[in-house]
Amino acid sequence: MTDTQLNFDVIVVGSGPAGLSAAIELKRLGVGSVLVVEREKHAGGIPRHCLHSPYGMREWNRLMFGPAYARRLTQDALKAGVDIHCETTVTALKPDGEIEVSSNAGLQTLTGRAVLLAMGARETSRSALLIGGTKPKGVMNTATLQNYAAFSDDMPFKRPVIVGTELVSFSALITCRSHGIKPAAMLEANTRITTRFPCYLTPKAMGVPLFLSTQIVQIHGKRQVEAVTVIGPSGPDTLQCDGVIFTGGFRPENALLRSSDFDLDSGSLGPKIDQYGRVREPGYFCAGNILRGVETAGWCWNEGRKVAHCIVAGLQGNLPPRTQVDISAQASGSDHAIKFSLPQAISPSAPKAPVAFDKLQLRLSDKYTGNVVIGTTTHRISSKPERRILLPLPQSPFSSKALP
Amino acid sequence: MSKTYDVAIVGAGVIGCAIARRLTLGGARVVVLEKATDILDGASKANSAILHTGFDAPQGSLELTCIQEGYKEYEALRGQMNLPIDRCGALVLAWTEEQEARLPALMEQAYENGVEDVTPLSRTETFALEPNLNPTLRASFRVPRESLIDPWSAPHAYLLQALLNGADLERDCPVLGGQFDGRHWTLTTPRGDIQASYVINAAGLYGDKLDQLLLGQSSFKIHPRKGQFVVFDKMAARLTQHILLPVPTETTKGIVVCRTIWGNLLVGPTAEEQEDRETANLDHDTLEMLRTKGAEILPALEREEVTSLYAGLRPASEYKDYQIKTHPETNMVTVGAIRSTGLSSALGTAAHVGRLLAELGQETQSLKDPDVPQMEMLAENQTRDWQCPGNQGILCHCEKVTYREAIAVLNDPLAPKSFAGFKRRTRATMGRCQGFYCGQTVQNLLDQKGLEHD
Known part of the structure; x- marks a missing residue:
């Protein structure tokens, strides 16, 4: 780092939509010094390489592509007076807002009166899925494909298969089709596609066959991918292709939290927060996809903005102490249906304490219709897995002001 | 290209690299011929990255001698070359009554192999060292000097030292044939003829094939034995200090759980015989089995994410021991069937080969003040x-x-x-x-x- 300043009012870790929107809001609310640290060469996070819409509707009521959106957020942050240090990697989180960072200067310790963790999420790799076969070139996640599309002249394949049917899978499909790549197929292990329906028409419209109930089991090829073995409804089959894109299966980029011994939710794999976005460790707040895999950029942007208000309240001494009163949602009909719910803890309310998480965010791992019990209240839901479900937070004995 | 060398080494695996270093330092003009695009692309690209003491090696074997000589030399070299070591020690774990009954004999074998610092541990003593082990453990013994090393920076350092001191390396350079005229070999390669007084066969998975090609016959046959591994992330490496070894069976040393020098945790290898010498296929069910096996040994591993997968081929043969043979009538040495301990034994094997070549009459003056390369330090327990x-x-x-x-x-x-x-x-x-x-x-x-x- 070139700057010699080591102490800040707030340090934000990660410059994606959540981190930047929080930083901008913090400045707008009058916080003195706000530093964003970003390990990549440029700020903006994942949208930097998402060469498609829709971005920016929630934020500015404009339809934008990812890179323009990332640029706008970065410029807004700089204009607001936020310091952004790129190529700066946080390597340890220590008590009381002390963070260890690595950069060209070597190791340094920075201190924030508050620290916002907004490190985002990543997709599940081929290795984590234990997919057999060889390890040729051309096997990657959507993000890597999009990095090729955004920052390279060459694409890594011409006819890959796309594994998965989450929202991001269609983002991979669009990226392929707009870069002269015609995927050989889209594969979904379940009997239906994961994301909502308008996308259902997309593979067909783009001339890409969609195979449901079909699992990839082996990747073949010595240098480049040559084929994959799949098991579908009619048994094993071989698909000729020259690449495999493993899409989705987002999980929080939580390695830093784990190595720093933060308390993690075994369902979301993210940190456990209260309604103010605070984790157990004093001084640390969280927002964005570090909390869960995965929400849209707009959602993360809004979350960052709301948590900024809580951070300011915290700096002013207006947040009540964080108590470890766990709240969790139980599906009365199934032990496994609920993947996670957040916030995971509820602290007391206070008159000057704005609430960033005024709804319980629930995610299912299986399709479920039935009752969900949160504390003393019961809600009836009917939903597919991986959809956003919002339920009221349990009643609090004190009044609190929810943010718009 | 037609160049004349004292020695041509065929194969740039860990063994070929170590031999190139040894002979170059001994004053020989050396060329290393590697058929792949890069070095360490065959058997040496996948192993469990352990520096073995030889405590469980077959008694009286050449393998044991080479491992122990190699271990000593690695210790002597690593400071000069900035090579890492993590002296974590190994535990041989008994989970059943039968396995427990075999521990004394295995410790006796360690003593007879000259590894006299092994210590028996009760269940309680074992858990004091490794609290995350499955509670069904019965007993163990500890082998303190079993260590973790970097399986790639070590052979790189060996070959780099050879290159810095005058050796040549040819990649993408398979040996297609060869003639011995009574004094010199002429090896045919796509990059031209290579002339050398001596040829070392360090062709690993193709050791028998190269002997057949150059000598018309081979005294052993390579039976590739595949080993698959799963690797867990850095957090999983917190679950254990030691290299966790099972009680071996007649056919295999079994599945190991250990940290890597880079701070990850691996579980493997399998031992699967196959004909194919090129491709080590990963198999989903086997990988699942490894994952399950790992979680049986360290239950907390159940919740950890697998971060990478790999599989390698060991150049095993029908014999248990290494097949290192001199062919005095044709100035050739075959270094074959280095089945699974090549990383540990490489420097010892190289010294052994150096002595064999001297017996064949290869004579040169050792280099006085050889250049020593400094390697990048990638080990998690060192400053990075x-x-x-x-x-x-x-x-x-x-x-x-x-x-x-x-x-x-x-x-x-x-x-x-x-x-x-x-x-x-x-x-x-x-x-x-x-x-x-x-x-x-x-x-x-x-x-x-x-x-x-x-």
Whole structure:
């Protein structure tokens, strides 16, 4: 780092939509010094390489592509007076807002009166899925494909298969089709596609066959991918292709939290927060996809903005102490249906304490219709897995002001 | 190209690299011929990265002698060359009554192999050292000097020292045939004829094939034995200190759970015989089995994410011991069937081969003041470049590989010629995200250097 300043009012870790929107809001609310640290060469996070819409509707009521959106957020942050240090990697989180960072200067310790963790999420790799076969070139996640599309002249394949049917899978499909790549197929292990329906028409419209109930089991090829073995409804089959894109299966980029011994939710794999976005460790707040895999950029942007208000309240001494009163949602009909719910803890309310998480965010791992019990209240839901479900937070004995 | 050398070594695996170093330091003019695009591309690209003491090696075997000589020399070298070691020690774990009954005999074998510092541990004593083990454990013994090393920086250092002191390396250079005229060999390669007084067969998985090609026959046959591994992330490495070994069976040493020098945790290998010498296929069910097996030994592993997978082929033969043979009438030495301990024994095997060549009459003056290379330190238990000023930022976030490290590797006299070779030298893209963040950046960097895709 070139700057010699080591102490800040707030340090934000990660410059994606959540981190930047929080930083901008913090400045707008009058916080003195706000530093964003970003390990990549440029700020903006994942949208930097998402060469498609829709971005920016929630934020500015404009339809934008990812890179323009990332640029706008970065410029807004700089204009607001936020310091952004790129190529700066946080390597340890220590008590009381002390963070260890690595950069060209070597190791340094920075201190924030508050620290916002907004490190985002990543997709599940081929290795984590234990997919057999060889390890040729051309096997990657959507993000890597999009990095090729955004920052390279060459694409890594011409006819890959796309594994998965989450929202991001269609983002991979669009990226392929707009870069002269015609995927050989889209594969979904379940009997239906994961994301909502308008996308259902997309593979067909783009001339890409969609195979449901079909699992990839082996990747073949010595240098480049040559084929994959799949098991579908009619048994094993071989698909000729020259690449495999493993899409989705987002999980929080939580390695830093784990190595720093933060308390993690075994369902979301993210940190456990209260309604103010605070984790157990004093001084640390969280927002964005570090909390869960995965929400849209707009959602993360809004979350960052709301948590900024809580951070300011915290700096002013207006947040009540964080108590470890766990709240969790139980599906009365199934032990496994609920993947996670957040916030995971509820602290007391206070008159000057704005609430960033005024709804319980629930995610299912299986399709479920039935009752969900949160504390003393019961809600009836009917939903597919991986959809956003919002339920009221349990009643609090004190009044609190929810943010718009 | 027609060059004349004292010695041509066929195969740049860990054994070929170590022999190249030994003979070059001994004053010989050496060439190493490697058929693959980069070195360490055969058996040496996948192993469990352990420096063995030989406590469980067959008694009186050449393998045992080479392992123990190799261990000593690695200890002597590593300070000079900046090579890492993690002296974590190993535990041989007994889970059943039968296994427990075999521990005394295994310890006796260790004593007879000269590994006299093994100590028996009760269940309680074992748990004091390794609290995360499955509670069904019965007893164990500890082998203190079993250690972790970097399976790639070591052979790189050996070959690099040979190159710095005058040896040549030819990659993409398979030996297609050869003639011995009574004094010299002429080896035919796609890069021209290579003349050498002596030929060393260090062709690993193709050891028998090369003997057949050059000598018309081979006294052993390679039976490739596949080993699959799963690798867990750095957090999983907190679950154990020691190399966790099972009680071996007649056919296999069994599945090991151990940390790596880079701070990950691996579970493997399997032992699967196959005919194919090129391709080590991963198999989903076997990988699941390894995952389950790992969680049986360390139950907390159940919740950990697998970050990478690999499989390798060991050049096993029908014999238990190494097949190291001199062919005095044709100035050739075959270093064959180095089945699974090559990384540990390489320096010892090289010294042994040096002595065999001297017996054949190969005579040169040892180099007086040889150059010693300094390797990049990638070990988690040492200071890494990302902790130092001037590192130019981090390229691969999961394994914390810096741009300075990457650029140094690309400008090294032994610079990689393939993506895989680059990964082996730096570890870039080999961590938990498997290239999600840096995959394209790394490819871009390599494209600028004109490296081959693979």
